[in-house]
Amino acid sequence: MNRGWEYPAPTIPTVMDYKELSKAEKITYIREMNFCRAERRDAAVYLNALRTDNRAIIEEYESFGDRPYQFFLNKRTYDTGLQFGFTGKRFNKYGWLENADFTAKEHIEFTPKDRPVASNATT
DSSP states (O other): OOOSOOOOOOOOOOOOOGGGSOHHHHHHHHHTSOOOHHHHHHHHHHHHHHHHTOHHHHHHHHTTOSSHHHHHHHHHHHHHHHHTTOOOOOBOTTSOBOOOOOSSOOOOOBOOTTOSSOBSOOO
């Protein structure tokens, strides 16, 4: 039934290219985000780099993804991996940092003397 007016057509969201925004737009975008406790430090470092125009830090953070949420989480994952000796930056098809692969793996089977079958659990 037509009542003489129509609802506006829904807007189709477009993918925003965050890296092409101006410095002021990036600061506004970051300040409007809600961060959990673990992300606040990275957000503060990145915001300070934007305000002081520190290109090295800005490029380091933006190398971890296409949007702020993604590169904050990827940077945090990468920093945690560095503590365990993982230095590679490998992204999957969705832009997320791949989990670290352990290269030296050893499989140890426990064989209790009173049981004939090997198992990885002892009681």
